[in-house]
Structure formats: structure tokens, C-alpha cells
Amino acid sequence: MRPIVPTLRTVLLGTAALLLPAAAPAQTNDSVRGAPSAANHFIETPQGWEHPTTPWGEPDIRAVLDMMQASRLPLERCADSYSSRRLPTFLFGGGRTEGRADCDTAKAWLTEEEYDRRISEWREQADVSREALSEGDLGLSLRTGTIDPNIPQRQTSLIVDPPDGLLPALTAEGKRRALRMRSSWALPGENHTYDRVTDFDSWDRCITRGMPSSMMPYRYNGGLRIMQAPGYVILRLEMIHEARIVPTDGRAPLPPGIEQYLGESRGHWEGTTLVVETTGYKAGPPMINLAVLGSPPGNRFPYSDRMKTTERILRLNDDWWLYEITTEDPVVLSRPFTVRYPMRNDPAYLMPEYACHEDNTLIRNYVATNRYERAHPTPIPEEPVAVAPDIADALEGRWVGRPRIATLDLDVELEFTKTSDGKVVGRLIGTNLGEIGQPLRSVAIEDRAVTFELPNWQPWTFDGELTEQGTIVGVVSSEQGGVPVTFRRRPSE
16 A cells, blocks of 8 residues: 555656557567557657566566556446446545546547646646645545555556457356355345355455456555565565465476465566466456456456466566456356556555454454344335326336346346326335345436435445436446446336
8 A cells, every 4th residue: 555645656658649559469578668559558668778687587577566556447448437426435425426428438548638638637636635634634534545546547448358348248157157156245226135254255254356356456455566586476465465476487287176266377488578377266256356446346257267367467667567467267258358557666665464354343243234134124215206297107117127237137127106196106126136125215306317226235326317218228326336227118917
């Protein structure tokens, strides 16, 4: 993590005169060094720069890298563009923020002008932690100071392949496995039952973030220390305090059947690029954790024991490293996908103990609270809303919507009924994960604009409109982010 009142460095990125096409399918290797281009993420390798070597003669890639400088970069392209995204309540006390209204899903890189404008805005942004401290609000200063600073990037998504910047479709088996996973993070319209530790994911339990998620920028505590010894590279992660030990001496892999959450890695050098191939993964943790901005909600992204990752770590100059990871899993994914982004070396980056461990109080408190709430349910009153007669007629009936969630197919069913005095009452019937049967909360209908909150323990808010085509279109959002959804009327039985 960064100190509570950090002074952000100036970003020393190269520029390019033209918007170049993405070089997504190409692998990261020594050939990408040179003048700024899409292949090296517009980070220049100075002419005449020589790659340092370790005392024992291997390429020297030792560093303290800050993954968090790319923490505002969404996993999927345009995933941060949906409006009405809730802000984390533990930091900001509630509220919402508007996402970017327009986003071009075909645009892999910002233009030079767009990038320069964002860098200028970033340099002028206020340091919330420092301002809170100067005003005597130590609590807010501490809370906001734990969120590591980020820097605008030229790329528009962490995913560079497929070229559209979107996750590949999951197989039918992948979606089946996703529906069976458990997590403390609720899907839209879902109510959890917490009775045992297996009702939580591996991150909830402070065991591991899993792979490839551990190697992606999170919203906080995103330090990565690279250490080397003869025949070894060690990747020490700040969050969950894990260390990946990668032999580079050509030894054979472990026998089949030995599985670990972080897999079994073997590395080799292609020039000065470190290539790490990892197999032997033990299924259980999510493939991508929702703390990666723009990842699928619900934290239920499965992988199988056939997953393989291939990483490439390239030092571009004295300050910047380029990281790439390709993930393939024929059981879960319809095709591989590749994430690539730059990390900067920051010797001053502070990596204290990440004090999170299994059997902490969070799990037992969740279970105790959930059991009490189930035993003592709080009635939710109906909220009749006055609307024009034609709007009431158009809304009356049952509606089914499937939010755009790459990992699974979730159907959310609503019902709108008319009261005797012509008002409208909304109700969440439930999802294909279970029945709910509770009135919608905070319902507001003005002309054709429709907003409401799903009546679950973890709230999701819908913001959209009743269209002339007879659908209800909008975005459902929570602290996890926002996803688009279209509700269509269910035919009368």
C-alpha cells in the first residue's frame, strides 16, 4: 500500500502521433522495446539502454511493482461506463457516481489528446486523504488513504485479446459450475444463506485470491515484489501475503495429480523476457475476483484443473515493466483470453503485513447475523406509486430480465400490479437461484423513467426506462459495479 498522504509521481510515458491499432494477439517479448507504440503500451525504451543482469548472469527483473497504478482500468472494455454505480459505503458513506455516458467498444486505445487530457486532470485532482487530515477527520483520512493511487492509462481495458476487450463466453459446463459456487457477494436479486464456511469464497476466508486474479490490479494493497536467486524468481504478493516460487533451472514439473491453488509454475527466459507456464491448479477460488474493476459480479468465475496460464514479464526500462498473462481452460472457457498492462517500479512502495487470515471474525459474524435475520425477518411494506393510466397498463404483468454477466445466466423476475386506486406496486418474484416474493424498495416512476431497489440483503438498484417497444431497459448496479439489463414481459400462462 502507499503511505496515507502520498505524493504521486509524474508518469513518464511516451507519446505517439497517431492512434495505432491494437497489437493484442502478439506476445510480449524483447522485440516490443523501442519507440512508443501499442505493442509496448506507449512506454519508450531509450536508445542505447542496456538490460541489467544479476550477479549470476540472468536478466535482472527485480523490482517493487505497483499494480495499483492501473486499478481504474476495467477488466472488460466499457465495463466502467454504466451509470448510477454505487460507491463503497465503508469509504464514502453511500451515494452514487455517474460512469462515462459514451464508450466505444471497438476502441482499444485512447488518442494522444484524450490521454494527455486525463493526465492533466489526474495531476490536478485533490488528495482526499490529505484534505481530510488537514480538516481533522482522521477516520476519513485513514479510510481513503488505504486506496492506492492510480494513473490514467492509454489502453481501455485490461483484456487485450479477444480484440473486443471482452471475456470469452463460458461453456455450458463453465456456467453450470458458476451457479454452484458460493460467495459473500450477492448477484442481482439474490438472497444468501450463510451457515458454514463453504458458503464463502476463498477471498472471503483470506485463503487466496487464486489465479490469474492474483496478478491483476485490485482496488487496494496491490504491491508485487519480484525477487531473484540463482535458478529462481519469486513473485511476492502483498494481498493475502502469498509468494509464488518459480524455478527457472529447467527442472521437470511435479507429477500429475498434485494440485495447488496457485498451481505449479516453471519459468524460462526468452532473451530477457521471463516466461512462466503454470498448470496443476486446484479448482475452488474464482478465476477473476470482483475486486478487479469491471469483472463479473457475484465473484463466481470457476476454473477447472485443466486451466493453464502463461505469463510474460518484460522490463522496458529502469522504471517500467510490462506484464502479460494468457489464461486457457477448455472446460470453462470457449477460448483463451489475455490480460496485459504496465507496472512501474516504486522502491518506496510500502508492503506491511496484510493481516487477513482464515478463521477471522468476519465469517462467524456473517453466519450469526444471517441466521438471526432469517429467524426474525423484517416485513417490507409495499410502496404504491401514482402513475398515468397508460403507464400503469404498460407495466402491469410479470417481467423477466437477464443482466449481462459473463459467467452465468441469471434470470430476474419482477411483477407490477395495479391497486384499486390506479397506483402501481412492484415486487421481486425471485431469480433462478430462488424465490424472494418481496416488494421493491424506493420505487420511483416518472413518465417512463423507472428506478427501484431490489429487496435483498445486499441491495442492487435499477435505473432505466419503459420503452415504446414494450421493454424495461436500464442498468442494475451495486458496490460491485453496474451491468445492463433488459426486462421483457413474460407471456401470460
